[in-house]
Amino acid sequence: MAEIQIKNVAKAFGAYQALNNINLTIADQEFMVLLGASGCGKSTLLRIIAGLETATSGEVWIGGKRIDHLSPKDRGIAMVFQNYAVFPHLTVFENIGFGLRMQKLPNAEVTRRVERVAGLMHIEMLLKRYSGELSGGQRQRVAVARALAMEPDVILMDEPLSNLDALLRMEMRAELKGVLAESKTTAIYVTHDQVK
Amino acid sequence: MTDTVLVDAANTRKWGRYLYISSVVLLCAWVLVPIYFLMVNTLSSPETVNSFPKTLVPEFDLGSLTFFAGFAGMLTALKNSVLVAGMTMVMSILIGAPAVYALSRFEFRGKSTFRLLILLTRAFPLPLLALPLAVMFIRTGLDDTAFGLALVHTTLAVPFAVLITFSLFSGIPIELEEAAWTLGCTRLTAFTMVVLPLIMPGITASAIFAFVISWNEVFAAAVLTIENRTLTAFLLQNLDTSPLHLKFAGGFILVVPALIFIFAVRKYLFAMWGIANR
Numbered sequence: 001m002a003e004i005q006i007k008n009v010a011k012a013f014g015a016y017q018a019l020n021n022i023n024l025t026i027a028d029q030e031f032m033v034l035l036g037a038s039g040c041g042k043s044t045l046l047r048i049i050a051g052l053e054t055a056t057s058g059e060v061w062i063g064g065k066r067i068d069h070l071s072p073k074d075r076g077i078a079m080v081f082q083n084y085a086v087f088p089h090l091t092v093f094e095n096i097g098f099g100l101r102m103q104k105l106p107n108a109e110v111t112r113r114v115e116r117v118a119g120l121m122h123i124e125m126l127l128k129r130y131s132g133e134l135s136g137g138q139r140q141r142v143a144v145a146r147a148l149a150m151e152p153d154v155i156l157m158d159e160p161l162s163n164l165d166a167l168l169r170m171e172m173r174a175e176l177k178g179v180l181a182e183s184k185t186t187a188i189y190v191t192h193d194q195v196k
Numbered sequence: 197m198t199d200t201v202l203v204d205a206a207n208t209r210k211w212g213r214y215l216y217i218s219s220v221v222l223l224c225a226w227v228l229v230p231i232y233f234l235m236v237n238t239l240s241s242p243e244t245v246n247s248f249p250k251t252l253v254p255e256f257d258l259g260s261l262t263f264f265a266g267f268a269g270m271l272t273a274l275k276n277s278v279l280v281a282g283m284t285m286v287m288s289i290l291i292g293a294p295a296v297y298a299l300s301r302f303e304f305r306g307k308s309t310f311r312l313l314i315l316l317t318r319a320f321p322l323p324l325l326a327l328p329l330a331v332m333f334i335r336t337g338l339d340d341t342a343f344g345l346a347l348v349h350t351t352l353a354v355p356f357a358v359l360i361t362f363s364l365f366s367g368i369p370i371e372l373e374e375a376a377w378t379l380g381c382t383r384l385t386a387f388t389m390v391v392l393p394l395i396m397p398g399i400t401a402s403a404i405f406a407f408v409i410s411w412n413e414v415f416a417a418a419v420l421t422i423e424n425r426t427l428t429a430f431l432l433q434n435l436d437t438s439p440l441h442l443k444f445a446g447g448f449i450l451v452v453p454a455l456i457f458i459f460a461v462r463k464y465l466f467a468m469w470g471i472a473n474r
Contacts, residue, residue: 079378
């Protein structure tokens with residue numbers, strides 16, 4: 001159960017008011033798309049939910065628990081970044097398993113989960129490669145797989161497809177929808193692209 | 197009409213090219229010729245060194261070098277040099293790396309002043325600082341110790357450590373750290389698991405550079421140590437009164453390790469100076 005509630009959240013960068021009294025409820029397992037022009041504060045809201053940015057005022061609740069004072073690692077979220085942020089010094093396998101290793105899960109469990117999500121994202125054959133040996137689309141898949149492997153309550157996606165070419169974007173968009181629906185997590189998807 | 201313009205342009209280009217090549221040759225010679233002479237004279241017998249005309253070909257006489265190998269105090273001095281340089285290396289990284297992390301990741305008041313201050317530590321000539329330092333060291337009991345000298349050398353090396361690692365830190369996207377945080381890392385574990393492996397080559401380079409700075413430094417070493425001399429201070433003290441061929445050999449012994457180290461980290465020095473060509 002992971003319903004997200006955003007209550008009266010505001011964010012100011014100096015004199016500039018980026019977010020003004022946002023109230024939003026996202027139901028459990030909902031796929032919520034935040035759509036808007038560049039610079040309108042969608043990413044800031046996402047980063048506040050993730051804990052990478054602190055709100056000037058307001059509260060964030062996930063699954064009935066107030067989380068806006070917790071650090072990112074304790075919020076039960078996973079995030080997919082616009083530029084993928086795949087760790088260049090680790091193999092794809094270790095990238096996907098990074099969060100699981102941090103949770104100190106046993107090796108067998110890490111392997112099982114990594115292989116499962118790699119299968120979902122169709123990147124089983126890339127597990128031994130490094131980020132430098134992947135195409136943009138493949139890196140994107142690794143980033144999503146890494147978020148899914150955490151089996152989080154909430155997945156946050158910040159323009160995850162904007163760095164891909166048009167054809168690949170369409171393909172990935174359809175696939176992502178299917179994968180997310182299957183994984184039963186709540187998802188917030190930030191984009192400025194109307195088609196999505 | 198157009199023909200002459202074209203010929204003129206071609207001529208200018210050609211002369212520009214000559215000028216370029218001759219400057220490069222001149223600059224290289226400026227650096228390499230003395231080193232070459234140093235090597236030739238080191239590997240020559242005392243008679244050849246003092247005779248005239250000079251030869252340009254080394255005769256591979258190892259007499260001067262073997263003399264140094266058996267010279268009393270030489271090994272202790274060498275040991276001191278390595279010890280001081282090693283401590284300088286470790287301390288300048290331990291102090292420099294966190295400073296760089298703060299500079300590249302946080303916005304704080306006085307950030308640019310802080311950056312300037314780090315560089316300004318190089319603005320004070322060491323001879324000016326040496327006397328007060330010596331007095332202070334004697335009062336605190338740090339005089340004539342490897343640790344005391346390493347402290348001074350660390351002050352000299354930190355600005356370079358900061359310069360080198362700053363460009364590398366800035367090249368690491370903050371998203372990598374943010375991703376690590378969302379995947380269960382604290383700030384510290386994100387640093388050790390993600391940032392550190394990525395900047396390790398750069399850290400190694402600035403460590404080696406700090407080592408070279410300490411290895412080459414002679415003024416503070418000569419002033420602040422008496423019994424525990426480093427190699428540079430030891431040789432400076434003794435070569436003054438040595439015959440010419442031993443001076444050459446002593447110089448050679450000092451130059452070679454530094455050259456090897458610099459050669460090993462040249463890629464990162466270029467990065468520090470903003471030359472993209474790797």
